[in-house]
Amino acid sequence: MTQAHRTAAPADLILAWYDRHHRDLPWRVSPPMAARGVTPDPYRIWLSEVMLQQTTVGAVKSYFALFTSRWPTVSDLANADTEDVMKSWAGLGYYARARNLKKCAEAVAFQHGGVFPDTEDGLKTLPGIGDYTAAAIAAIAFNRKSAVLDGNVERVISRLHAIETPLPAAKPEMRTLVAAMTPADRPGDFAQAMMDLGATICTPRRPACALCPLNADCRVLGREDPELYPRKAAKKEKPVRLGAAFVAEDETGAVFLRKRETSGLLGGMTEVPGSAWTARIDGETGTAAAPFPAEWQASGTVTHVFTHFELRLTVYRSKISRIADAGEGWWQPKETLDGEALPTVMKKAIKQAIPDAFQKARKA
DNA sequence: AAGTCGGGGCC
DNA sequence: GGCCCAGACTT
Numbered sequence: 470m471t472q473a474h475r476t477a478a479p480a481d482l483i484l485a486w487y488d489r490h491h492r493d494l495p496w497r498v499s500p501p502m503a504a505r506g507v508t509p510d511p512y513r514i515w516l517s518e519v520m521l522q523q524t525t526v527g528a529v530k531s532y533f534a535l536f537t538s539r540w541p542t543v544s545d546l547a548n549a550d551t552e553d554v555m556k557s558w559a560g561l562g563y564y565a566r567a568r569n570l571k572k573c574a575e576a577v578a579f580q581h582g583g584v585f586p587d588t589e590d591g592l593k594t595l596p597g598i599g600d601y602t603a604a605a606i607a608a609i610a611f612n613r614k615s616a617v618l619d620g621n622v623e624r625v626i627s628r629l630h631a632i633e634t635p636l637p638a639a640k641p642e643m644r645t646l647v648a649a650m651t652p653a654d655r656p657g658d659f660a661q662a663m664m665d666l667g668a669t670i671c672t673p674r675r676p677a678c679a680l681c682p683l684n685a686d687c688r689v690l691g692r693e694d695p696e697l698y699p700r701k702a703a704k705k706e707k708p709v710r711l712g713a714a715f716v717a718e719d720e721t722g723a724v725f726l727r728k729r730e731t732s733g734l735l736g737g738m739t740e741v742p743g744s745a746w747t748a749r750i751d752g753e754t755g756t757a758a759a760p761f762p763a764e765w766q767a768s769g770t771v772t773h774v775f776t777h778f779e780l781r782l783t784v785y786r787s788k789i790s791r792i793a794d795a796g797e798g799w800w801q802p803k804e805t806l807d808g809e810a811l812p813t814v815m816k817k818a819i820k821q822a823i824p825d826a827f828q829k830a831r832k833a
Numbered sequence: 834a835a836g837t838c839g840g841g842g843c844c
Numbered sequence: 845g846g847c848c849c850a851g852a853c854t855t
Contacts, residue, residue, distance in 0.1 A: 522850070524851095525842070525849055528849090565853075596852095599851060620849060774840085777837065
């Protein structure tokens with residue numbers, strides 16, 4: 470085979486690109502670090518992968534720093550107070566991840582001797598670890614030759630092979646193609662390289678094809694608009710739900726809070742009292758669902774978009790003397806609201822009623 | 834296979 | 845305003 474007709478294998482092209490353009494991330498062992506003998510910590514790889522599920526790198530960084538600082542090992546996390554974990558996760562979203570994170574840490578610490586399973590199948594038995602995360606940890610932390618397929622890789626593969634089958638039906642086909650590409654030599658770096666490629670070059674819009682190490686192999690480039698890939702099933706529209714939220718402030722400035730059910734939407738998180746969130750758009754959202762009688766003053770509305778519906782909350786506020794029978798809940802001093810397990814929609818509601826309720830947003 | 838489950842950044 | 849993001853889990 471002559472050199473002129475021989476094309477380098479895609480995996481080699483991607484790894485060569487990765488060696489030059491990889492991003493330095495807090496949980497990553499970069500090729501230069503690896504050359505100095507640094508090995509990945511499965512705990513940190515696992516923690517980062519769970520945080521990164523459907524979540525951007527920028528959103529994760531400060532949370533990763535907080536968690537690894539408070540709980541440096543999986544055993545530390547396993548022995549932590551669950552409520553502290555929920556408080557630390559507040560704002561990151563998909564709160565079932567936090568509940569499963571704690572369960573997984575307990576399983577590793579108390580049933581696996583504090584050591585993560587080092588195979589894809591073993592990892593997949595743990596709470597919160599599915600197909601993607603098991604493959605990613607196996608590849609990145611244990612150098613297993615597993616096929617890592619996330620949203621980034623789906624985009625790269627769909628364009629590289631001009632896959633016409635829409636997602637999610639195309640996933641098995643894509644996984645097979647990724648498995649065929651994955652090298653035995655550096656599977657962990659290959660996985661991270663493919664995801665970096667999707668995050669920085671093969672982007673959803675305006676991909677930088679001129680800079681792509683695979684542009685000579687791409688079946689879409691030069692024939693169609695890459696933005697048309699991956700094909701996706703049509704999505705249904707988001708319904709609107711309405712509700713009321715009640716922000717009560719006592720004579721000391723404390724706010725009345727309560728705890729949500731442990732499962733379902735915002736499960737296990739803290740809330741201000743409110744009505745059910747109904748799909749009806751007729752009828753006013755009144756104070757019928759108020760937690761106790763008070764002079765409730767309407768103080769505007771907040772809108773919050775969840776994954777499958779849009780919520781419009783009418784916010785009511787009142788200043789009352791602390792009453793003995795306020796129902797399930799507690800009065801939280803205003804200056805300590807920041808540390809509570811309040812999801813973003815609840816912070817919005819409180820801020821609507823009491824604009825100076827929070828110190829300032831947590832920044833990276 | 835479809836529905837549930839957050840939040841923010843980007844265009 | 846819509847789209848996307850290192851998806852998992854339930855039904």
